[in-house]
Every structure is written in structure tokens, then in C-alpha cells.
Amino acid sequence: MVDRVSKNKKRENKPSRPSEGASSRIPTRRRRRRQLQGAAFASVAVGVGMVLMGAAAPPQSSGAGAAGSTPVSQVPGMPSPGGTSGGGPMHGTAPTHTVAPLTVKVLPGGVHQYEFLIGGKLNIMTTAPASFHPLTATNAELQKYGFPLRPTAPGQLRMWQKAMAHWKSSPRPTVTVTDIYNRMLFSHSVAHTPSQRIVNGTTESSNWSGYYTDSSYNRWDAAQGSFIQPTDYSSSPNKYESGWVGLGGVNSGALIQDGTQMNAGQYGAWYEYLGNGGAGVPEINFNSITVNPGDQIYTFVSYDPNNGQAYFYVEDETNGTSQSATVDLGSDYYDGTTAEWINERPEIGSSLSQLADYGTQTWTGAQAYNAYTGNWDNVGDVTNNAIDMYSSGGQLLSAAGSLASSTSWTDTWYASGN
Numbered sequence: 001m002v003d004r005v006s007k008n009k010k011r012e013n014k015p016s017r018p019s020e021g022a023s024s025r026i027p028t029r030r031r032r033r034r035q036l037q038g039a040a041f042a043s044v045a046v047g048v049g050m051v052l053m054g055a056a057a058p059p060q061s062s063g064a065g066a067a068g069s070t071p072v073s074q075v076p077g078m079p080s081p082g083g084t085s086g087g088g089p090m091h092g093t094a095p096t097h098t099v100a101p102l103t104v105k106v107l108p109g110g111v112h113q114y115e116f117l118i119g120g121k122l123n124i125m126t127t128a129p130a131s132f133h134p135l136t137a138t139n140a141e142l143q144k145y146g147f148p149l150r151p152t153a154p155g156q157l158r159m160w161q162k163a164m165a166h167w168k169s170s171p172r173p174t175v176t177v178t179d180i181y182n183r184m185l186f187s188h189s190v191a192h193t194p195s196q197r198i199v200n201g202t203t204e205s206s207n208w209s210g211y212y213t214d215s216s217y218n219r220w221d222a223a224q225g226s227f228i229q230p231t232d233y234s235s236s237p238n239k240y241e242s243g244w245v246g247l248g249g250v251n252s253g254a255l256i257q258d259g260t261q262m263n264a265g266q267y268g269a270w271y272e273y274l275g276n277g278g279a280g281v282p283e284i285n286f287n288s289i290t291v292n293p294g295d296q297i298y299t300f301v302s303y304d305p306n307n308g309q310a311y312f313y314v315e316d317e318t319n320g321t322s323q324s325a326t327v328d329l330g331s332d333y334y335d336g337t338t339a340e341w342i343n344e345r346p347e348i349g350s351s352l353s354q355l356a357d358y359g360t361q362t363w364t365g366a367q368a369y370n371a372y373t374g375n376w377d378n379v380g381d382v383t384n385n386a387i388d389m390y391s392s393g394g395q396l397l398s399a400a401g402s403l404a405s406s407t408s409w410t411d412t413w414y415a416s417g418n
Helices: 029-036 139-145 154-165
Strands: 084-087 096-099 103-107 111-118 121-126 175-178 202-205 208-214 220-228 239-248 255-263 266-274 284-286 296-304 309-316 321-328 338-344 360-370 376-378 384-390 396-400 409-413
Touching: 096 111, 111 175, 154 220, 154 296, 202 208, 208 360, 208 409, 220 239, 220 338, 239 296, 239 360, 255 296, 255 309, 266 309, 266 321, 284 321, 338 360
Parallel strands: 202 384, 208 396
Antiparallel strands: 084 096, 096 175, 103 111, 111 121, 121 321, 175 284, 208 338, 208 384, 220 296, 220 360, 239 255, 239 338, 255 266, 266 284, 296 309, 309 321, 360 376, 360 409, 384 396, 396 409
């Protein structure tokens, strides 16, 4: 066990939801939904800000001749629909395959909305016009083109402005699906029953290290965080490391997440959605994002319980490349009892990979959006647990240090495992 000063908070009871007529600052889901309606999204309540990352409305069926849609075969440079085509590996030896869009809708201003069917779920990616920039865009435009909405709280606004100031363009998306899974495996290195997996405020895992917030109810529906992309110091290939933010995955199998990954000197960005009962897909590459060691990375993920959509956004602030996706998922993929900031050795197919030597990685701005208060919770200000990664033989592979602030700490690599 790593020596660590405990930063845990006592578990809070689920707050009661006020009646519609009650004069309370805690919005109910119904009131919150009404606040977010309206074409311009200009009257979003204070604090909602980035919760519902913008995305175009769910598309209608676009058969041949449908207004506003273009057959894929007529879009320059796009592969034909109807399944997948072979593609080379993006992350070392992990196989990938390219997914062709079902439909490309042409919107006013030369905007294209790409619709992909991945794992039986509709994924939507929309390009922004040349005249667009997120810093000057309205909330309606941010929503339309797949960006986190502008927050109103000063702390969150500064973080959002820092990320959006570096944005450059929204290139045409290409989608590849890997054979890489990021899901928690509890450590079996010690004889703990499931209720004893948390020891002295630290959870032991076979493949995760970092921090997570914890609640007995669906308290959070968005998470965000930033980090400097670490360098792969591994001396041999076939070792992987993923750094990501997410919702769920600790108390259930439901997990939505996005972040970056490295393997054999290659770097990339991705998103993933896993559901209860084994549903979901492995990593989906954000191929429009260029990731290099030393780059500043911003990650954001959210879920809207009113329409069942998940929103994913990753940006490399150093070079301004970014990509977003909106996915129609449903409640089987949402678990708001936890939010996570994780360094992971993922599964490749059905086998756990070795952990790439990432040295250290410092997380900053680690926050989760509280659906009941309308505020962003700092990880250190609510019930939280650190996670340390151990091999099956009990060797420490990666550990989270003590919280340096309410939103920051450093994860450290110790060994690759087997």
C-alpha cells in the first residue's frame, strides 16, 4: 500500500428533491430540463455551463433523396457505407478497423453532419464552418457543432476559455474502432472480499490508478480534467497506457469515457462507451486529434438523462486539434455514482496488457458536475478514493499520490506487470 494522506470525505446522504414550487437553489431534473430547452440555450442556469456538450439533434432517417442529406458515395474522399473496411493498426499491434458513415447530412453554411453506427448506437460528428470559433460562438452554435457549452462560474469559465482559445478547425472525421477496452478490474493480489476492496481510503485495482468520486446515487453527469501528455519510456513494444476521464465503471459495468493512449511510441485520442451486461464497444479513435508527448490535453465527457445522449470531447490544446462525438446510448450506459480520472493498462482483446512506462502524469482541473446542486464538484471536496494498480502477484505498478490541491495530484509508474 502506498503511504498516502487520506483525503476522503464522509459519504453524504442523497439530497431530497424540492417540489416545483419550493424556493430552492437545487434544481430538480424536470426544472433543469426546462432550463436547458430553448433554441439559443441562452438562459441556461448558472453552473450548468459545460454539462450538456453541444450536439445536433438526433437525425431523422435519411433515405435516398431525403432533403438535407447526401449519399456517402457522393461525398469526396469518403468510403462507401455498408460495414467496415480493413485498416492498419494505429496503436502498435492492437488491430483496428475503419467504419464508414451511414449518412452525411449537408447543413446550411457548408456544414457536414456525419452519422456512424457503432455497436448498434448512432454516433454523430459535426464539422464547424470556417467562420466559426468557440470563443465567439453562441451557446446554440457550440451545441450545434459539438463543443462544451460556455460555463458561467469564473473558475470553470477560465478553464473553458483556455481550452477553446487553442482550437483551430473541425476536420472531416474518420472513425476507426480498436480492440482495446478500458474497464476496471479489481485486484486479486490480496484476500479481500468485494466489500473490503477499499483499504485505508485506497482501492486496489489490476489496471487502474488515479482518483474517483463516490456516491450512493446518480450525483454526477459530467466530468472534466487536464494533463500533460506523458512520454512512453518503455524499452519494448506491446505495453499500453491510457489516461482518461469518465463516469461510472466502479459500482456497475456502465462507463462512458474519453482520453489519450500511448503504445510503442505512438499516441492518439479516443472515446468509449460500455454498458451493463457486457454491452458497448472498445476504444473508438479520434483520428482528427494529433497527440504528442508534452502536449496539454483537455478531456470532457457528459450524459444527459433527459434524452439518453452521451457527449465526448477531447482537445490537444498545444496544437489546437480536437474532436467531439454525440452518441445515443440510453440509461444502461450511465452510472452517475462515480466520476473518474484514471491512468490505465487496458485490455487488448481479452488479455490485460502490460503498463507502458509513462513516468509521471499530473492531473489538474479534476471536477465532476453535480446534477443536484448545479455546480462543479472538485474531486477533493467530496467523497473520493484513490486507486493503486497492482499485478496479480502483488507488485505495485502505478499509484496516485496525495491530492496536491482539491483538483490536482500526480500518478506515478512503478512497473509494467505481466
